Amino acid sequence: MAAPGEALPAQQDLLLAAAFVCDAQYNRNIPFETSPQAVRLYYLYNHWTMQAATYFFVFVNLSLAVFEDPAVYPLPFLATSLVEVLCLLVFFSRLLHFAKVTPRNIFWKDAKNICLMMAILVTLTDLIIHGALKICNITSVRYSRIMRPIFLVNFTESRQMRRAFRSIRNTLPEITYVFLLFMFSVLMFSLMALKLFGDRNLQTVEGSPYFTNYLEIVFDLYVLVTTANSPDVMMPAFDFSWWYSLFFITYVIINTYIFMSVFLAVVYNNYRKHLKNEIRKLAYMKRHKMVEAFNILKVKEGSEFVVKESQWKQVVKLVAPEISTSHRELLLRISDDEQKGYVDKKSFVRLADLLNIQVITMKIRSHPLERWLPHVYNSASSRFLRSMVRHKRFVWIYDVIILINAIFIALDEENPLISYAEWAFLSLYIIEILLKLYTYEPRTFFAKNQFWNWFDTLIIIAALVATILNAAFKSTSKYNGQQVLDIVFILRVLRLIRIVDSIQRFRVIMNTLINIVPTMLTFGGLALVVYYMFAIIGMEVFQGKIQFFAAGSTDPHALECGNLALKDSTFARAKYCKNNFNDIASSFIVLMELTVVNQWHVLASGFARVTHQAAKLYFIAFHIVVVIMIVNIFIAFILEAFFVEYSLEKSEVETAIEKKIHELGVGVQEEELLDGKLIDNMETTENNLEGNGIKTSRGLVFKIASKRYRTVDALLQRMFEAEIPSEDEGLPFDEILNLSPADFYPKSPTFDSAA
């Protein structure tokens, strides 16, 4: 096989096709006119080390906030600014690299490239100005810090995050109208409240006048929507007459229950609509490129155009060098169902999908001990031991042990008997793992998708290490290794999670939850971007206004958080002094508290006291952006993920592979693997394998990671793709890029006729 660089002129087309296929597989923008060098550059650009490096520098750049003033760990300005310049250089060269592998007109049309360049330029300018002013001892605000998340969002790799942001942007117009209606309702109720309660001379719990100032009423009722001041805000009126509680109940029903649900509905509906659209767009693009690749490779065979088996193999090898020969043979058997020696258009177009399906090729190996010490391993007692370990009761016994362990953990640590028991439990767990390794083939036991085996082993080893470390600290010195002990405690409790895996129903829910984790990271990114921006602003505005004094501090203003304005405030009384914006870590924690919503009005009022009433706007803005938008998108996403899991039957393409695997008698069910029945199956499958046509090595078994899609996106993509008829080659490339949701919905049938 020729490496890309040594490509002969005749193979250029093949390479282009490979690039196309590769591209279709990963859904990337691709260079339209390619030379071998361009392809090499393109490969390099997409190499995982380059992507990892980009992410690394993005996070270095973001984490500068930890070291810059106000810092968690202060570093001199020179150090942080040098690192920042380095990051900017990396970003710039990455952008340059991207420009090299992208046609010029495409590069300049892409808003995210322009955005990146602007961000680099502005940051650099700001840095220089700030540095110059610092030399003259003038302190200035480093505005450009707020732009740092742009690098996280706009590099090619963060496709999903950009999609989420696009989804938010698309939802904005619709949500704005609902929000205006909602605010209108709040303002109306506030007016009613002013008229009803304003002249009653009622007092709040703190003794201040109740509902006399219109703006304060609006704030209080806005807080009531978030339920944070319920029922306190109602108590004075309720105490006066219980009829007045009806006012607040009506308010909560309309504004909290109905309007907040409507927000969720609007966000969810738009999220679904736009996601569907984007994924459909991707599916069309993929198919379009596959057809182009086919057109390059095709030769005439009888009345139809096809791709020869040899060329097909070469492309696959080039595109996915990591898959095994037997896996490739399997794919060929699926693509060339009747073994005619060539692949037709329809099957070829499916190739990218086939490559995307995780087929785990497993060699059924005999246990290493069986090879080294066959006599001992196959002795009667060894066989008995192994059958014991495979028995259901073995699991049950360990479940009981875990339960007993849980009780011991809850008991007092000081008792020496119990601290010895801990060692006993640890040994029992280690024995369990050793026994399982003795019984099952180790590489099968630690296969990629054996989540629970990995989890168990890692937790036990970590617990072992930490417990030994802790014992060492205890015996050798006076040093109280509290942090190690904390880790020991956490690991000890985490071990108990294993019991969940023993119960089938729990396992299903857990698997769904584990499946959503990768896509949840997108939301982690989304939240990080918004949090970072708000944290930077918060630090500029509130930094140093509120101080925290550790318990036992002799500072006279310790109880007022070092700020007299907070005297007698709810903020100081609740001892919230540590909730401040004095460094990025604290800021993030405060923002998290604001996301959880409860008591956010206390925080808002506290910060408004030490600065200005207008500071409340910062907190209201945060509530609108994070709680009404981001959290609702998060909920919408979890809902959608669960519904898809509930409703999706296996998609067509996957079933084709599965059918083939089944036909060839080389499949294993995931359940069998989990239950450790693999070895039992081996003996039967081995015999079957010999008879069939694939020249695979003996003892080979295929397994589809059936329900374990890597991301919900992949899952959705497959779902929507099933809706596109397979003959449909989609629109011309440019048109696909400009599709809007409206193009898909009412006109969907026209695609068929256009094709």
Added chain:
Amino acid sequence: MAAPGEALPAQQDLLLAAAFVCDAQYNRNIPFETSPQAVRLYYLYNHWTMQAATYFFVFVNLSLAVFEDPAVYPLPFLATSLVEVLCLLVFFSRLLHFAKVTPRNIFWKDAKNICLMMAILVTLTDLIIHGALKICNITSVRYSRIMRPIFLVNFTESRQMRRAFRSIRNTLPEITYVFLLFMFSVLMFSLMALKLFGDRNLQTVEGSPYFTNYLEIVFDLYVLVTTANSPDVMMPAFDFSWWYSLFFITYVIINTYIFMSVFLAVVYNNYRKHLKNEIRKLAYMKRHKMVEAFNILKVKEGSEFVVKESQWKQVVKLVAPEISTSHRELLLRISDDEQKGYVDKKSFVRLADLLNIQVITMKIRSHPLERWLPHVYNSASSRFLRSMVRHKRFVWIYDVIILINAIFIALDEENPLISYAEWAFLSLYIIEILLKLYTYEPRTFFAKNQFWNWFDTLIIIAALVATILNAAFKSTSKYNGQQVLDIVFILRVLRLIRIVDSIQRFRVIMNTLINIVPTMLTFGGLALVVYYMFAIIGMEVFQGKIQFFAAGSTDPHALECGNLALKDSTFARAKYCKNNFNDIASSFIVLMELTVVNQWHVLASGFARVTHQAAKLYFIAFHIVVVIMIVNIFIAFILEAFFVEYSLEKSEVETAIEKKIHELGVGVQEEELLDGKLIDNMETTENNLEGNGIKTSRGLVFKIASKRYRTVDALLQRMFEAEIPSEDEGLPFDEILNLSPADFYPKSPTFDSAA
């Protein structure tokens, strides 16, 4: 037309068919073997007065809790128990009536009838025992009071509520597993918290030891899931080291965000699944009955069976005597498209759907003034005035007036100028209504579906009456008519809502919200049932433990709510004394506060202090039932309603009517009505009408209440019905009744082949 009682033997079949149709229209259980008397009884049973009477007594029975000890308005035991016996008698006779019109085997197979009988029996027994004991001066608990909501749920009329309860029951198994997993997670985190923070000697804000008792930790962390004690529960650990905040953040992300979303997903998914199933069942039943009715009425015409036009008309007249002749003619034209003089099976089956569509027949009448004083009404100045009122600027001017009014309302009431301004605004609004009545035909203006016209007029008239009353009170006596004044205030502010109707985008959202209202009443009922039960239990357990003393009370324990156990508690400090279970009204308000969730732990701890720690279980149970189940169903319902509104195109049946109306040129768009273009249209449509075939009176216009479905259910029903192929007559009747969701989902295609 013969009245049902005078039916001749030959008309029995017709009557049966009419009963069937009527029944299919309302989806009721029907008497299978019918005599004229049975049909009369059946009509009587379904008469709206009987249904209203049943509801009336159900609510009388429920509201007894207001008058029974502990009472809001105390009445002697004899009075309440006599009323209760009366209610029970009514219920029993209603049940007897139902038994008369239902075949015996169906009656006894129905669990709700058995349930009702048991409830009547138990209540009666309990009442007698309680009365007897009362005579002997022994106080006993009236357990049967908790059964009263059974009457609300189990009478035939509350079909939707029963469906909601069935939906909850069906969701239970699935939600239980998620709940167990969730509780497992809470217990694990509690164990970790105990180990991490238990030995640190930390203190809460109140100075009590922090996280030392396992059960208390579990309660605190359960409360944290509801976010009610965030961030207070975290502060002591956070003050100690900011690293520990990570523990709480992880906890909130997993348990609040992820698990609560999963609960919503599970509830929503099941709600949708079961609703779809039930509605499909109804659709099949309806079609089944329509086919039976067809089979009774059919005559052979050529090669196919049909229903004669005359018989068709008779059936329609019998079934829906309230619809106009012209409406009936329209339906006939749709059913008998080619005017062949008979209706075929397919069209006949559709009749029930056609009857369900709200077609508003409107006679275009000339304005009464035009008839009485044509000279004046058609004079140049009158014409100018009317064109002015119809002009867009007229709406704008009044929008500006409303805005100015809003400012005046917010200003001080005491200023005499402003209180005169109020009269000016009132007059302006009245002038507006009079002008509109002068311009538009009054019966068109006050048509059934002109929500905003009704709203405006009612609000203005009420405001006028209340303002006059208030002025009268003020001038004649010292009596401070505060309650009248409150109503005046509320009405004054409600007037401002009108401005929403002027903006198209808001109107759409508002219409959707108004459409959901009827079905939201189902949830009102659901909430009432659960609240009532919890309130009864709450009153038995907590009654009198906490007392409220009005401000200025001299009671020494006023600050501790009359209970020394509450000394120094957060409950007393927050002045929550009025949140008690001393009567049903207070109980409902407390339960509402618990539903809103915030501060519920303060309430729970307060009540636990005055009784027993186990009392917290009552509050946790309430949280699980109401917040995790009912509120999630409510949210699921609003989501679904919005999605249906978003996604549903007009259904097939409706389009058929609309097409016909359009063909005949007798349609008006709703928008035209709202914009007051009706009169302009009249002149053109009048001419068109004369040419067409329907013998309608001159100036008749049909209008479909297009997007205004009465309930979301009706809407869903139409949605799912579209999925059933029209040739499909469904399964045999008995099988339909026993269908489960599983029957519909995977096997859906088999219905086609079975038909």
